[in-house]
Amino acid sequence: MPYQSDKDNPIKMVIKDYKIGFIGLGRMGREILPKINDRYRVHFVYNRSPEKYRYIDKLDTETAESPEEISKNCNLIFLSLTDTEAVKSVIFGKSGLISNLRGGTVIIDMSTISHKGSTEINEEIVKSGAHYMDCPVIGSVAAARNSSLTMVCGGDKSILEGLKPVFSTFCSKIFLMGPHGNGLKMKLINNIVMGLNMISAAIGVSLGGSAGFSPETVSEILLSGGASSKILDLKRDKIVRGDFSPEFSLEHQLKDIRYGIELMNNFALELKLVEDAENLFASACTEGFCSLDESAIYQYLRRLASVER
Ligand SMILES: NC(=O)c1ccc[n+]([C@@H]2O[C@H](COP(=O)([O-])OP(=O)(O)OC[C@H]3O[C@@H](n4cnc5c(N)ncnc54)[C@H](OP(=O)(O)O)[C@@H]3O)[C@@H](O)[C@H]2O)c1
CATH class of the missing domain: 3.40.50.720 (NAD(P)-binding Rossmann-like Domain)
Known part of the structure; x- marks a missing residue:
C-alpha cells in the first residue's frame, strides 16, 4: 500500500x-x-x-x-x-x-x-x-x-x-x-564472539578450581592481563556467588550461536570451534541449565570435572 x-x-x-x-x-x-x-x-x-x-x-x-x-x-x-x-x-x-x-x-x-x-x-x-x-x-x-x-x-x-x-x-x-539484514549479521557475529569468550572464561575458572584455586582468585588474575574479557568482568560476581539467575539465558546464547552458524554457512565458512561451542551449550541445556544465565556454563564444566575418570 x-x-x-x-x-x-x-x-x-x-x-x-x-x-x-x-x-x-x-x-x-x-x-x-x-x-x-x-x-x-x-x-x-x-x-x-x-x-x-x-x-x-x-x-x-x-x-x-x-x-x-x-x-x-x-x-x-x-x-x-x-x-x-x-x-x-x-x-x-x-x-x-x-x-x-x-x-x-x-x-x-x-x-x-x-x-x-x-x-x-x-x-x-x-x-x-x-x-x-x-x-x-x-x-x-x-x-x-x-x-x-x-x-x-x-x-x-x-x-x-x-x-x-x-x-x-x-x-x-x-x-x-x-541494508536490511546487516544489523543481524553484526549482532550474530557479536554473539558468536561473546559465546566463545564466555566458554573460554568458564574453562579458565573451572580449570583453576580443579587445580585447587578459588574462583575469586582465578578471576582476578585472569582479569589482570591478556586473558581478560569483558564477559568475565560482567559475570565474575555471578560465578563467584554461584548465582546463575538469568540475565542473558544460556538457551538464548545457544539460539544465537545456532543462528550464527547458519549465517557462517552463508559465507561458506565452517569453524569447528564455533560448532564445539554450540555442542557444549546444547549439552548444558539438555542437562537442565537452559533457563539459567549463560555464565552457568561454568557450573556445568565444574560438574563435568567432578566426574571420576
Ligand atoms: N537478556 C539480554 O541480556 C539480552 C541482551 C541483548 C539481546 N537480547 C535479545 O533480546 C530478545 C529478548 O530477550 P529477553 O532476554 O527479553 O527474552 P525473554 O525474557 O525470554 O522474553 C521474551 C519475550 O518474547 C515473548 N515471546 C516468546 N515467544 C513468543 C511467541 N511465540 N509469541 C509471542 N510472544 C512471544 C515473551 O512473551 P511471554 O512473556 O508470553 O513469554 C517475552 O515477552 C532476544 O532475542 C534476546 O536474544 C537479550
Whole structure:
C-alpha cells in the first residue's frame, strides 16, 4: 500500500507524527519500554502473557488485546521477542500485526533472530508499504537499565536518522550497518564472539578450581592481563556467588550461536570451534541449565570435572 501523504512517509515524518507501540515485556523489553516512555509516550503495549503487564503498571501505557490492535493504533512499533518463531507468530499469526499494517508504519525489531528468517519477514512486510528494520541490541539487562545499549541496524538511513532521538533513550551507540539484514549479521557475529569468550572464561575458572584455586582468585588474575574479557568482568560476581539467575539465558546464547552458524554457512565458512561451542551449550541445556544465565556454563564444566575418570 503506497503512502497516502507525506505524513505517512517515514522518511519525511518527524517523531511527533509517530504513535508508538511496543511488543514484548521480557527481561529486555520491560527495561527498554520505560526508557522510551520517559521521553516519548508509548501508547500501546502487548505481551503474550498478561501477567508481565505488572512490570509497567505505573506507566500510562494502554495494553492491547493482540498485536493486531497495536498495528491498528500505532505507526512506530518496537519488537523485543525471543526468536524467529516468536517474531513470525506476532506478525503473521492469529490477530497478528500484518492484518492492520499500513503503508508508512515502521517496525523496529530488536529481537535477535535468524538472518534468513528476518529476510523472509521483510519480503512480506514491504508488500504492505511498511518498513521493517532489524535493530538488535548489544549489552545486558543492566545496560538497558542505564541506557548504554549498542544498537546495530539494517535498513533505511533516513528513517534511522529520524528515529535516533527515540533510540538514544536506551542506547548510547547506534550503528547503521547497511541494508536490511546487516544489523543481524553484526549482532550474530557479536554473539558468536561473546559465546566463545564466555566458554573460554568458564574453562579458565573451572580449570583453576580443579587445580585447587578459588574462583575469586582465578578471576582476578585472569582479569589482570591478556586473558581478560569483558564477559568475565560482567559475570565474575555471578560465578563467584554461584548465582546463575538469568540475565542473558544460556538457551538464548545457544539460539544465537545456532543462528550464527547458519549465517557462517552463508559465507561458506565452517569453524569447528564455533560448532564445539554450540555442542557444549546444547549439552548444558539438555542437562537442565537452559533457563539459567549463560555464565552457568561454568557450573556445568565444574560438574563435568567432578566426574571420576
Ligand atoms: N537478556 C539480554 O541480556 C539480552 C541482551 C541483548 C539481546 N537480547 C535479545 O533480546 C530478545 C529478548 O530477550 P529477553 O532476554 O527479553 O527474552 P525473554 O525474557 O525470554 O522474553 C521474551 C519475550 O518474547 C515473548 N515471546 C516468546 N515467544 C513468543 C511467541 N511465540 N509469541 C509471542 N510472544 C512471544 C515473551 O512473551 P511471554 O512473556 O508470553 O513469554 C517475552 O515477552 C532476544 O532475542 C534476546 O536474544 C537479550
